[in-house]
Amino acid sequence: MTRHARNCTAGAVYTYNEKKKDAQESGYGTNSQRIGKDSVKSFDCCSLTLQPCRNPVVTKDGYLFDKEAILQYIITKKNEYSRKMKEYEKLKKSEELEVSQEMSKKQQSCIDNFINSSKPVSTPAREDVAAVASTSASSSSISNMSNGHESKLPSFWIPSQCPNAGLAKAKKPDPTIYCPVSMQPLKAKDLINVKFTLVDEKDKTALVAKENRYMCPVTRDVLNNAVPCAVLRPTGDVVTMECVEKLIKKDMIHPLTSQKLKEKDIIPLQRGGTGYAITNDKLQAKEQRPALQV
Template sequence: MTRHARNCTAGAVYTYHEKKKDAQASGYGTNTQRVGKDSIKDFDCCSLTLQPCRDPVITPDGYLFDKEAILEYIITKKNEYSRKLKEYEKQKKKEETELAEIAAAEKDSKLNSFIKTEKNIVSTPVTAFKSDTKNNDKPSVSNMTEGRDKHLPSFWIPSKTPEAKETTLKKPDKTIYCPISGKPLKVKDLINVKFKEVNDPDDKKPLVVKKSRYMCAVTHDVLSNSVPCAVIRTTGDVVTMECVEKIIKKDWLHPLTNEKLTEKDIIPMQRGGTGYSITNDKLQGKHERPVLQA
């Protein structure tokens, strides 16, 4: 019996090759592809704008930002805190006013009840076996009495409908957190970074267009995403981790200024990652499409 080719469709079994071929042609299934270089942020780009930094600063955790972008972020968060604090104080003041009104209403109710009882004792005869048909004693159905004029429902505003529940605001947190690491961030903790440009007289391209823009301040090695880098806290110079391990850690002296350094003065730079939740770990993107059922 002769063997059929892979493209033979006379078989009773829907083979894996046929399923894969049909999925690729029809647009079904999941495409898996390794993320390319264009999808990864460069090591010298801001973590907020994803553009090359004009005035770079770095946090103690090693995240690089453009000074203008991170200061604008901090100011925005401070303004948001001020707005939320005003709303919280307004709600708190409203609650205090409502409690005072409830206490005053209870006091007036007790006073009216006492006056009514006194009037019945003095001038009104006891009518224990007679039904009272006076309209004055019936509760009012109006929305404007008994303080209900301040809590009128509105069917055009969602927050004021009869079924809506009031949301209780919590006191806002004054602390500003780093947008990348989530740790507390202060302006005084930002450290200015000094990149050393690659001096190539033959390359007339602008700095932004160049592939090799910066180099190590000590060894003059070209810096890129594949080269682990670190920032010296005292001067802001960018060096490679190889320079830190082989040169700086021998005597803990700055190679350019000869000042004394410590372990805290070395800030490893966080290298560029993708836009996914896990960076530099699984550089793989998946595009899920409808599954073709057999």
């Protein structure tokens, strides 16, 4: 029987709290922790720099970028494509040259075989027969160093002499530039300028230091990660999804300019998402540590 007392040290059950405490102190097992607010990207921050946008633009899928950062990304990808295209053309020329050389060798071998077959056949002398026999005996050697093969041995230290050297084929690079977040085709002309409405335009405090930076220009509600937002394509104004559902979608008219809208003119703005978590889902980080072997 186990002893039941306040300072019991002979318990038969290894409780969950004791196991969790021992695992944390031992340095083994997996640590799980819910990611806090500071680890999730704010709705008005660039998806590349993770900082508040100075000149915000949005893609058709609703991903927000700083114009300078996304244009720099597009230019970098175009330069990378140009470099890969030059390498592809160079490799393609070398393949064509190799094919032409191989064809010329085959053609020359056919000519040589034809010339040799047209020569008259003579009876070999005994000395020639002995020499041919000795040559065939030496050629039948299983050593890979005989018959001049010592210079053709593969070398794993020289790239040109590796067994798989020359097997790579030229592959034409893809000229399409993809969005770094959604991996959908991206063009600079498809970027839409975004217009945020400041909560207090007279306040000269830096945007990074403000907790509530922007508001909906129609309902005057403060915008944050907990409030779903949408961008109106014609003007770039950011409004709440509640305003879209209750006011805009009734008549499909822009509430600020009275302009007729279409379904594609309302772009839901994507929220959250960093290298640690996606939007409002799986907000839990895990640290893999060595497992305790019994």
